[in-house]
Amino acid sequence: MSYFSDIYKGVKTLLTGMSVTGKYFLNSRKGAITQQYPDNRDTLKMFDRFRGEVIMPHDENNEHRCTGCQKCEIACPNGTIEIIWDRGIDETTGKKKKKIDQFVYHLGMCTMCGLCIDVCPTDAIEWGQNFENSVYDRAQLTRVLNKPESKLQPGVED
Amino acid sequence: MNISLSITKNIHDWLLSIMPESAANIVEMVLIGLLYLAIFAILGLFLVLLERRIAAWFQLRIGPNRVGFHGLLQTMADALKLLSKELTGTTKADKFLYNLAPYFVIVSSLMALAVIPFTKEFHAFDINIGIFFLIAISSVGVIGILLGGWASNNKFALIGAMRSGVQTISYELSVALSLLTMIIITGSLQLSEIIEVQKSGWLIVQGHIPAIIAFMVFMISGTAESNRAPFDMVEAESELGAGFHTEYSGMKFAYFFLAEFINMFIIAAIAATVFFGGWLSPFGITESIPWLGVFWFLGKTFILVFLMMWFRWTFPRLRVDQLLTLEWKYLLPINLVNIIIMALIVWLNLTIQF
Secondary structure, eight states: OOOHHHHHHEEEEEEEHHHHHHHHHHHHHHHOOOTTTTTTTOOOOTTTTTOOOEEEETTTTTTOOOOOOOOOHOOTOOEEEEEEEEEEOTTTTOOOOEEEEEEEEGGGOOOOOOHHHHHHHTOEOOOOOOOOOOOOOOGEEEOOOOTTOOOOOOTTTT | OOOOOOOGGGHHHHHHHHHHHHHHHHHHHHHHHHHHHHHHHHHHHHHHHHHHHHHHTTTTOOOOSSGGGGTTHHHHHHHHHHHHHOOOOOSOHHHHHHHHHHHHHHHHHHHHTTSSSSSSOEEEEETHOOOOOHHHTTTHHHHHHHHHHHHHHHHHHHHHHHHHHHHHHHHHHHHHHHHHHHHHHHHHOOOHHHHHHHSOHHHHHHHHHHHHHHHHHHHHHHHHHOOOTTTTTGGGHHHHGGGGGOOOOOHHHHHHHHHHHHHHHHHHHHHHHHHHHOOOOOTTTTOOOOGHHHHHHHHHHHHHHHHHHHHHHTOOOOHHHHHHHHHIIIIIHHHHHHHHHHHOOOOOOOOOOO
């Protein structure tokens, strides 16, 4: 007699599915997930895990958290990150110490895999929300992430 | 000319006063043809828009809302775009059949539209074998699909067309048998007679349990008949590109596309006429105003169209073997038993009548 129970189960599961989509249909007014992008450009807030580009946040004293350890450069699978570093005299201890000169980021080569951000021991780089990255010249996609005259935030290396 | 062209009674009298009878008949036929072409085009474009909006709401999107007020002109713009596109074709296509195929599809759905009663007097062709004619005509459309698939000289198109043949031949049985179940109550194939019978209760109420089963079977097989999801193996995008109309472009593609939506409307209109009383208002509340019948008819039809769209955006596509299992092992036996039950109910006078 599985024939009739099959028919019953079939009808029941079809109605269950229809009730699920029916609920979505009735709630579609409130929960439309579409962004009307160029119109709401001013108020558009990208979601938290959005991978737009890699940025290096600086605090108000123009200090970043990058120690120049180059782990991100090693982790990057396609050579997007290039760290140009130098040795400078540390003011407090007077010893010679490694510091970054330029954190070069080639956005044109980046696949947004996020390995650099995962591997960074000091959380110096993170995901940015900007996605309007189109430019007329490819060279403009090469960016220097650390601001000019910026320094390492004290206490990061301790 | 014994075809009752009752839509145009007034126009008929007026035309007779200014020209001989045969000329008047020809002018009337041209006018009705143009009217139904206009209905066809407007309905097709509106249904495409409706489908897109409803699909968007089911998927928590917004849908087309840019062209015109709330996107109402979107499909107009699409039709204009398709009109202006080049009609391409493959070099090894059978040119004659290739060009003929869209007209088969569109003519068959137009012919089916002609027998559907919109309201009391708005009925182009009140033939006494109405349901039989509808069943016969709705399976002519598949010839267009088969021709299109064959003549394109494209493997995917041919596979799509063959699947369509399998599907239509199978599900034709269920459509016919489920309508036959209701004809046991009405005792007539003429659509105006069927509606006349329903003045003492819609057939789905009159025939209670077997009528509800017949309605469910009709909606399932009707969805399959009009090649819509979940039975859209004819144009399964993930398997066959666009299926039988892969090689068509521009307006010829639009003909296939419009005919598909008109077929959906026709299936819903037959269901509304046979099961839900067509243009009759519920409990006869607007019986004194006959032209409101159009409103009731379209209301019932669009509720059923919405039901078919709900199917489409809920159920996943069937495989070919599942499709045939559903028809031959489930729908057909259920249908045959259902006919016997209905015959017993009519014989023992167990129908519910007000």
